[in-house]
Amino acid sequence: MGDTLGMTPNIPPQIKIWMHLSDAFVVAAEMGVQRLDKAIHRRRHKVGYTRKPGPDTPMWNVCIDLLRTELKPYGSKVRLARYLGVPRQRISDFLTGKCRLPDTELTLRMLHWLTTKKEGRDLSL
Numbered sequence: 001m002g003d004t005l006g007m008t009p010n011i012p013p014q015i016k017i018w019m020h021l022s023d024a025f026v027v028a029a030e031m032g033v034q035r036l037d038k039a040i041h042r043r044r045h046k047v048g049y050t051r052k053p054g055p056d057t058p059m060w061n062v063c064i065d066l067l068r069t070e071l072k073p074y075g076s077k078v079r080l081a082r083y084l085g086v087p088r089q090r091i092s093d094f095l096t097g098k099c100r101l102p103d104t105e106l107t108l109r110m111l112h113w114l115t116t117k118k119e120g121r122d123l124s125l
Contacts, residue, residue, distance in 0.1 A: 017118045021111075024062050032058035053101055060107075064095055067110060070117050071095065079124035084109055 011019070035055060053060055071077050071091075081088040084106055093100040102110065116123050 014119060017115050020118075021066070021115065024066065025059060028058040028062040051101060052099070057101065060101060063107070063111070066114055068095060070114060076124075079122070080110075080113060083113055083124035 035058065051057060053064075071080065077091045077095075078088050081091045084091075086106070090100070094102055113123055
């Protein structure tokens, strides 16, 4: 996959951020499809199965990597937790504990926070 952003200089910065994210997710999706193909044939899950973070969640792994870079400054995890309305420990569980996955709403809010943070705005302030 080439650098499509360099070829189109007239793209607004708000769109470029989404293009960067989409490139990362495309790579993760390609890896995920290959792993999913193998996983489907290996095991069937019972009703009520809860997915855990790991090699079977490549899209989440990319999201974690993107979030970790933005959460390095002191206090940023606390601000994100306040923005999401969850305890700070839950953010650590998602990012470092690898024992929990957020629900869809929290994931979308995390992505929204991440994109606005990359634009230079912080919704959690």
